[in-house]
Amino acid sequence: MKILVVEDTEEYRKKITEALLMRGDDVFHASNGQEGLDLIRNKEDLDFIITDLHMPIMDGITMLQELKMDPNYTRNIPVLMLTTEANKELKQKGQQAGVSRWLLKPVTTQVLFRILDSIEAKL
Amino acid sequence: MESKQKLEILSRIPKKHYLFFSLYTFLVLTFFCSLSIYLWENIKTHQITEVQKERTLNMFKEELIYNFDKNKIKSNKRILKIITDILEVDGIEVYWESEKPTLTFKVENLENKNFYKVPFFFSSKKEPPLKFIFLKLSSNGEEKSLKEGPIPFSILLIGAFICILHLSFLIWKNIFNPFFQKINSHINESSNTVSDFKALKIASEFSQKVLILVDENQTILNDQSIFSNQIFQGNIKNGDIVKDFFSKFLFLSHELSRIESSLILSFGDDTIQFSAVSGHFPKQGTLHVGNNTKHFNFFYMPLLDDHHNVKHILISLIENTEIQTLRRTINKIKKEHSIEKDILLSNHKEEFLKKIIQSKNFIGNQIKEINSKLSNEFDQSFKNMLFYELYKIIPESPFLKASIQNIKVKMERKLDIPIEYPEFPSNNESDYFYTKSLVSMKFLIFFEALCQISKTLGDFLINFKEGKHEVHHSNRFIYPIIEERLKDTFLLYKNIFEMMEVNSNEDVLKHYKEFKELEVESSLYSSLLLLKNQLVVLSYLLGASNNEALSSIFHSSSEKLNLILGRKGFTKNSISVGLFDSHKNLQLKAELINQILKTK
Numbered sequence: 001m002k003i004l005v006v007e008d009t010e011e012y013r014k015k016i017t018e019a020l021l022m023r024g025d026d027v028f029h030a031s032n033g034q035e036g037l038d039l040i041r042n043k044e045d046l047d048f049i050i051t052d053l054h055m056p057i058m059d060g061i062t063m064l065q066e067l068k069m070d071p072n073y074t075r076n077i078p079v080l081m082l083t084t085e086a087n088k089e090l091k092q093k094g095q096q097a098g099v100s101r102w103l104l105k106p107v108t109t110q111v112l113f114r115i116l117d118s119i120e121a122k123l
Numbered sequence: 124m125e126s127k128q129k130l131e132i133l134s135r136i137p138k139k140h141y142l143f144f145s146l147y148t149f150l151v152l153t154f155f156c157s158l159s160i161y162l163w164e165n166i167k168t169h170q171i172t173e174v175q176k177e178r179t180l181n182m183f184k185e186e187l188i189y190n191f192d193k194n195k196i197k198s199n200k201r202i203l204k205i206i207t208d209i210l211e212v213d214g215i216e217v218y219w220e221s222e223k224p225t226l227t228f229k230v231e232n233l234e235n236k237n238f239y240k241v242p243f244f245f246s247s248k249k250e251p252p253l254k255f256i257f258l259k260l261s262s263n264g265e266e267k268s269l270k271e272g273p274i275p276f277s278i279l280l281i282g283a284f285i286c287i288l289h290l291s292f293l294i295w296k297n298i299f300n301p302f303f304q305k306i307n308s309h310i311n312e313s314s315n316t317v318s319d320f321k322a323l324k325i326a327s328e329f330s331q332k333v334l335i336l337v338d339e340n341q342t343i344l345n346d347q348s349i350f351s352n353q354i355f356q357g358n359i360k361n362g363d364i365v366k367d368f369f370s371k372f373l374f375l376s377h378e379l380s381r382i383e384s385s386l387i388l389s390f391g392d393d394t395i396q397f398s399a400v401s402g403h404f405p406k407q408g409t410l411h412v413g414n415n416t417k418h419f420n421f422f423y424m425p426l427l428d429d430h431h432n433v434k435h436i437l438i439s440l441i442e443n444t445e446i447q448t449l450r451r452t453i454n455k456i457k458k459e460h461s462i463e464k465d466i467l468l469s470n471h472k473e474e475f476l477k478k479i480i481q482s483k484n485f486i487g488n489q490i491k492e493i494n495s496k497l498s499n500e501f502d503q504s505f506k507n508m509l510f511y512e513l514y515k516i517i518p519e520s521p522f523l524k525a526s527i528q529n530i531k532v533k534m535e536r537k538l539d540i541p542i543e544y545p546e547f548p549s550n551n552e553s554d555y556f557y558t559k560s561l562v563s564m565k566f567l568i569f570f571e572a573l574c575q576i577s578k579t580l581g582d583f584l585i586n587f588k589e590g591k592h593e594v595h596h597s598n599r600f601i602y603p604i605i606e607e608r609l610k611d612t613f614l615l616y617k618n619i620f621e622m623m624e625v626n627s628n629e630d631v632l633k634h635y636k637e638f639k640e641l642e643v644e645s646s647l648y649s650s651l652l653l654l655k656n657q658l659v660v661l662s663y664l665l666g667a668s669n670n671e672a673l674s675s676i677f678h679s680s681s682e683k684l685n686l687i688l689g690r691k692g693f694t695k696n697s698i699s700v701g702l703f704d705s706h707k708n709l710q711l712k713a714e715l716i717n718q719i720l721k722t723k
Contacts, residue, residue, distance in 0.1 A: 086384040101396060102388045104381065104403050111399050118395045 001120055004043070005029040006036035006051040006060065007082070012105075016050065019109045023116065033058025037066055046077055048119055053083040053090075061090075064097035078119050082107065147289065150282040157279060176243060176257075179209050184251060191219045196226060203228035213238060214258030229258060236260060333419075333440035336426075337364045339390035341383070344435070354412055364438075372408035372419075389425065389433050397425045397433050408440075418447045611657060655681050 003025050007013040013029055020027045028043060030036035032055045040046060051060040058066075060081055067073055080101040081094055094102070101115050183202050190199045203215045207230060214229035243255040333351045336344045341364045352358055359367045365383045374382070385403040389396065401423055410417050419440040428434040658681035665674035 083384075085380055086387045088387055091387055101399065104384055104388065104400055108402065111402060115395065115399055 001047040001116070001123070002026045002028070002043070002045055003048045003050060003116075004036060004039055004046055006031075006033065006049065006055070006063065008032055008052060008055040012052075016107075016112070019112060020116075023113060025116075032056055033060060033063035033066075037063050040067060040077070041070070041073060044075075046075075047123060048116070049077055049079045051079060051081060053081055061093055061097050061099075064094075064099065068097060078122075080115060080119075146282075147286045150279070150286055154279050154283060175210060177246060179206055180243070180245070180253075180255060184253060187217070187253060188251065191225070199226055200228055210257070212241075212257045213260045216240075216256040216258065218254035218256070220252045224256070333438075335359075335364070335368065335438040335440075337386070337436045337438065338434070341365060341386055343368065354410065354417065356412070368438075369405070369408075372405075372410050374405065374408065378405065386436070389436065391432055393432055394425060394427070401425075407443075416444070417442055418444045 003020055005013055005016050005020070005027060007016065007029070008031050010031075013031070017027045017029060028039055028046075030039050033051075034057045036049070036051060037058065040049065051063065053060045064079060076098070078100045079098055080103060081099045082103050082105055083090075084105045086102065086104070091102070101119070103111065103115065183206060187199055187202055190196070190202070199217070203217065203226065207213070207215055207228060214227065216224040217226040219225035237260075239259045241257040241259055243257060245251065333347075333354060334345070335347075338344055343359050343362050343364055346360050347355070347358050355368075355371065362368065364386065365379055369379055369382050381403050382405065385400040388400045404423050405421055408419050408421060410419065420443050422439045422441070424437040424439070425433040426435040426437055658677050662674050662677035662681060665671075665677060
């Protein structure tokens with residue numbers, strides 16, 4: 001799968017990227033929502049997005065909202081949101097923006113792979 | 124488009140209603156057909172006769188009455204014929220002071236044919252004793268059954284009634300059913316939930332587990348059992364799962380926040396999402412109840428709705444305070460005595476053995492105590508879990524495992540004669556296992572290995588003799604090489620045999636240290652290794668000379684030796700220790716056999 005990882009913490013981004021490469025995925029990464037948005041618009045063959053919630057410049061949900069409002073972008077890519085905390089309002093916002101899965105940090109490779117396998121099965 | 128819609132309507136009709144639907148269509152069509160024919164005929168009749176009917180009949184009424192009074196039927200018949208001519212009907216029935224026709228007149232073509240009966244009533248208030256029915260030839264004159272139209276109205280009415288009933292049923296079903304279904308499902312749901320809650324309470328009471336059902340609002344839904352109330356010092360029903368339940372345990376604030384987030388992300392989603400975040404739920408917790416500290420294991424089960432999304436989460440808590448206490452005790456004992464050390468290599472063997480026996484007795488008593496406590500409990504699974512936990516925490520103490528399994532462990536290989544060391548326990552099964560596991564495991568390994576080596580060597584000797592004879596005739600080019608190898612191998616075997624004989628000398632084996640200093644084990648081990656290699660080479664050579672049977676025998680012998688040499692615990696050191704022990708055991712065996720022989 002072609003996966004975009006949007007994560008501001010370099011260490012964490014590296015960790016996820018390594019895990020995905022081990023799994024055999026093609027990985028692209030961005031360090032904030034704005035970078036992620038540019039990448040999504042340019043990469044037409046992305047299969048999956050893993051994004052952090054809290055990031056500088058643009059957070060994960062705003063990135064997805066911007067994407068949804070863009071009339072030129074019609075694709076519906078599944079999104080996995082990584083977060084350290086969650087509340088009902090945030091969950092609702094995320095669902096409206098197109099988040100299909102949620103994970104709480106720290107995430108184990110096993111859990112991440114399980115989610116990816118389920119997404120891949122649906123593709 | 125229209126035809127598609129029609130098809131859609133037809134497809135919506137359930138198959139079981141097809142018969143009714145076709146009958147209904149048939150009856151409706153026939154009904155309207157009959158009605159229209161009847162009305163047409165009636166109107167037609169009315170148009171022709173209604174104007175003249177009363178006037179004509181009035182003209183003849185008096186004369187007809189007079190003739191009936193005078194019983195002049197012929198005259199009346201003549202009058203009726205005139206009336207039919209005037210009114211252009213096909214016949215007339217006259218009722219004279221009776222409900223049955225007194226006089227009937229039919230034209231010739233009406234005989235034996237179907238006709239309509241059109242009743243006539245005088246419009247005047249004072250009715251004469253005469254009644255008239257006009258007969259009109261049916262347009263479908265050949266059907267005998269049609270007396271009052273294509274189908275009698277009574278049949279049509281019955282059919283219509285059936286259809287109305289059926290239609291009412293369908294309408295009721297389609298309109299009201301969803302409504303009733305909604306009510307039913309609501310009733311069922313609430314009754315199910317109520318029964319579920321009751322079941323949870325009963326289960327909690329009997330299994331001595333805390334069972335908590337949480338919904339997406341993070342509210343505790345079920346009534347708590349007495350057992351649960353005692354632990355939480357009050358009923359936590361309708362309370363918040365984080366504030367009223369998790370916060371009572373010794374969790375840090377960030378842990379509580381993580382639990383809350385995990386719960387929010389679990390509800391309303393599928394089981395994959397649940398499994399993705401359920402790792403953040405706590406697995407164990409500690410709670411202060413009065414002056415006591417209780418430890419619990421937590422288990423979480425998602426309960427799904429009709430769309431397979433998580434609707435409720437069932438949290439069950441099992442107390443494991445006793446296991447925790449026992450675990451601490453065992454760790455303490457392990458620390459004190461460090462039972463992993465090799466007793467046989469220790470200089471303080473007796474002291475060690477005493478300590479281990481003490482430990483064994485102590486832990487054994489602990490287990491017995493817990494077992495007796497649990498013997499009257501309802502929940503067998505809890506008991507099993509306890510023993511499973513015990514089994515897990517002491518992986519390096521096999522003798523304890525045997526005790527936990529209630530001393531039912533069957534030995535793979537039993538010694539015929541018990542080893543009688545003065546400081547060892549008696550020869551019952553558990554003590555044997557204790558002995559085997561802790562004290563002389565290496566001895567047993569080697570004893571077992573020794574038997575295999577002897578067997579392999581024995582096989583080899585037989586094979587060698589047979590091989591020598593057979594190989595001689597098989598292949599003259601390979602034969603010299605095989606013969607050379609066989610000689611080497613046979614010599615090697617002899618050396619091993621001699622080495623073992625030499626080492627069985629009592630004077631040498633009296634003291635372990637002395638035995639160790641002999642340094643024979645390295646040559647014995649390397650000799651065995653060499654023997655294995657020789658057997659492999661021989662196997663290939665015999666294969667090359669088309670002696671498949673012999674080749675496989677040598678190959679199998681080499682494999683056996685390979686297994687023996689490669690097994691865990693069969694090191695150079697263990698050979699020396701094992702050889703010493705096995706020799707001693709053989710001596711004991713021999714003595715016992717001698718004694719038995721003497722007594723006999």
